[in-house]
Amino acid sequence: MADTVSFIDDLTTVHVGHRLEAWIGGSLRHLGIVEEKLPELGVVWIRETGTGARKMLDMIGYDLRLR
Template sequence: MTTTITPWIHDLARVRPGDPIEVWDQQHLRHAGTVSQVASHLGVLWVRETSTGLPKLVPTEGHRLRHASAAHTA
């Protein structure tokens, strides 16, 4: 069985509402969920967390983002 590592997102133009996403801070997963809105000009996005269903405003400064598989976020 092979593991595919999803590359980090460096441009919010690659992120769309409905995308499953992971938000990392250093080496720790901080948020996992579905993107609800993106404001690339402000450097922020809103993520509805899978575990709680709560929306989170995430500044991209200081965080790393990557698309997550649908199976991973379910």
């Protein structure tokens, strides 16, 4: 059975505390927990797993997926 990946096209479905993946060109670039979001601007901030760094991700530069 094929694994179907569905990326987020609406940040209103993402909530603080969700685990989020950020992909570029089929490669996972960031993984972390959502800390803040601005759906009207298409951006979300995560606390990156492993490094603890805070990252701002946008829907234009990344393919975002809930994990």
